[in-house]
Every structure is written in C-alpha cells, then in structure tokens.
Amino acid sequence: MIRCPICGVATQISENFKKDYILCQNCFCFFINKSHIDDETENKRYFDNFYSLNFYNDKFKVMIGKIFKTIDYLLKFYNTYNFKNFEQKILRLINDKKILEIGFGEGDFLKKILDKGYNAYGLEISSSAVEKFKQKYPEYKERVFLGNIDTVNENYDVIIARAVVEHIDEQIAFFKNIKNKLNKKGLFIFSIPITNKAKRNIKYECDINFWFPYHRVIHSEDSIKLLANKVGFKIFYIHNYDYFDYRLMNLYLKNGIRDIAFYRNPYFKVNGFPNTNTFLLLCFKALFINSYTLYANIIFQNEN
Numbered sequence: 496m497i498r499c500p501i502c503g504v505a506t507q508i509s510e511n512f513k514k515d516y517i518l519c520q521n522c523f524c525f526f527i528n529k530s531h532i533d534d535e536t537e538n539k540r541y542f543d544n545f546y547s548l549n550f551y552n553d554k555f556k557v558m559i560g561k562i563f564k565t566i567d568y569l570l571k572f573y574n575t576y577n578f579k580n581f582e583q584k585i586l587r588l589i590n591d592k593k594i595l596e597i598g599f600g601e602g603d604f605l606k607k608i609l610d611k612g613y614n615a616y617g618l619e620i621s622s623s624a625v626e627k628f629k630q631k632y633p634e635y636k637e638r639v640f641l642g643n644i645d646t647v648n649e650n651y652d653v654i655i656a657r658a659v660v661e662h663i664d665e666q667i668a669f670f671k672n673i674k675n676k677l678n679k680k681g682l683f684i685f686s687i688p689i690t691n692k693a694k695r696n697i698k699y700e701c702d703i704n705f706w707f708p709y710h711r712v713i714h715s716e717d718s719i720k721l722l723a724n725k726v727g728f729k730i731f732y733i734h735n736y737d738y739f740d741y742r743l744m745n746l747y748l749k750n751g752i753r754d755i756a757f758y759r760n761p762y763f764k765v766n767g768f769p770n771t772n773t774f775l776l777l778c779f780k781a782l783f784i785n786s787y788t789l790y791a792n793i794i795f796q797n798e799n
C-alpha cells in the first residue's frame with residue numbers, strides 16, 4: 496500500500512509497483528513512486544545544470560517554435576484568447592502589491608513586471624538561473640535571491656509560481672508554507688499541468704506530462720480542490736487550457752525522450768536523437784493530436 500500525498504488514501508501498488516507514477520483512485524492525481532525514484536532534491540542539481548545551458552541562443556529554433564505556435568493559436572483562437580487574457584488579469588490584480596515569484600527560471604515574467612515598475616522579487620533554487628539573471632539585468636540584481644520557500648523570511652501580498660508546484664514532493668507542506676508567507680487575503684498564483692478530465696482513462700505514463708524525474712505530481716481538478724480545502728485556501732480562479740507545448744512534450748515522451756532539455760533544445764545531441772527534422776515533424780504532428788494534460792492557471796486566496 497502507498498498513500499496519496501494529497502488525499503492520504505492508500506492505493507494498492509502490487510500492479511503499479513514497477514511504474515514510476517501511481518494514479519490515486521480517490522482524487523485522480525498522479526504521484527511519483529518514491530520507492531525507486533530519487534527525491535525532489537534532484538531538482539536542484541538538475542536545474543543548476545539546466546540554466547547554465549544556452550537554450551535560447553538558437554534563433555532558428557525560436558523562429559520555428561513561434562511559427563508553429565502561431566498556427567496553433569489560429570486553429571484554437573478562443574483558447575488562446577482566454578490564455579492571453581489571464582496574463583492581463585494578473586497584471587491588473589498584482590499591480591500595487593508586494594510580489595514574489597518563485598522559480599523564475601529564465602526570468603522573462605519577472606523582468607516584464609519589474610520594467611512596469613511593480614514591486615517584485617524573484618527566488619530560485621538554481622544558482623545558475625540567479626547568476627544568469629543578474630548578468631542579463633544588472634539593474635535588477637538586488638531583486639533576485641537563491642533559495643527555496645523555506646528560506647523566505649518576509650511576507651508578500653502575492654506569490655507567483657509558474658511550472659513549480661509539479662516539482663514538489665510534499666505538496667501539503669509546500670502549500671502550508673506558501674500560506675504562511677502570504678499576507679491576509681494574499682494570493683497564490685500558479686500554473687501547473689493538470690489531467691484532462693475527458694481523458695481520465697490514461698493508459699500510458701507517456702500520455703501525460705511527466706519528465707523524469709522532475710515532475711513529482713500531476714494534479715487533477717479534484718486533487719486541487721482537496722488541497723485548497725486542507726490547507727485553508729479559497730479557490731479564487733481556476734481555468735484549464737489546451738496547450739501546444741504539452742502536446743509537443745507528449746510526443747517527445749512517446750518517442751522516448753524524458754528530459755525537458757531535449758524539448759527545449761532539439762540540437763541537444765544524445766545518440767543522434769532528436770535532430771532538426773524530428774523537431775519539425777513533431778511540431779507538425781502536435782497541431783493535430785489530443786492533449787492528455789492541460790495547462791491550468793489557478794489562483795488561491797489566503798482566507799485569513
């Protein structure tokens with residue numbers, strides 16, 4: 496028996512034991528099988544290395560990515576419109592607040608809001624991400640710190656975490672920590688991959704957005720509601736979007752690529768795969784497949 500990290504209900508593991516991920520039959524989240532996979536501290540080592548690679552220097556790849564995304568936007572206009580709308584909504588919401596972005600990564604969003612004059616700070620577990628940001632934007636070097644949520648000793652009105660929550664093992668403890676670092680009525684704004692309810696009969700691990708060993712939990716809407724309830728957050732906003740990048744990632748997974756570094760950089764060579772043509776082919780295919788994992792934008796509000 497193994498317990499779900501969200502709802503605590505035990506799942507039989509005999510059949511699933513050798514799998515990397517286990518589906519909770521109660522709240523429908525997927526969680527990592529820790530009995531044979533490293534713990535989340537592996538993230539730090541991974542992302543220290545990850546951000547020292549120069550993914551975005553390849554102008555050709557960036558251009559191809561933009562072309563395919565534009566085609567996808569045109570095919571799914573309403574979805575994209577709502578997605579873009581969310582960013583505008585956030586910018587209005589956090590305008591005069593004290594903000595912390597955790598896991599800012601390349602720092603694009605942080606830079607954007609700092610340029611707008613927002614009172615924002617950034618936190619990263621990756622030392623190379625922090626160094627890179629300071630080098631790129633020396634005018635904001637006082638705004639970024641190395642550490643995790645445990646090392647934060649100030650409170651904020653808004654905490655933002657895009658593509659962070661799915662990397663955390665101890666979900667309940669993490670959300671409690673976030674809540675403790677938020678002021679009264681403070682907002683936790685986060686984005687995660689979420690399972691597509693219509694595709695609940697997921698058969699293969701590669702159908703969902705798992706990147707070994709860095710994604711620890713894939714939430715369902717049920718598990719998110721449960722989590723909010725347990726920790727004492729009100730769900731202020733939740734919306735799921737069909738997301739081109741996830742469809743592309745799923746194709747990569749199906750082709751045996753489980754490391755996000757390959758996805759970010761098609762020229763990242765290991766055993767000659769994937770090459771440029773593979774990247775182009777998968778981009779094209781991704782326009783037409785169904786998504787097993789959606790992209791969720793969620794806002795929790797601290798109730799007290």
Ligand SMILES: [Zn+2]
Nearest residue numbers: 499502519522
């Ligand atoms: Zn569960």
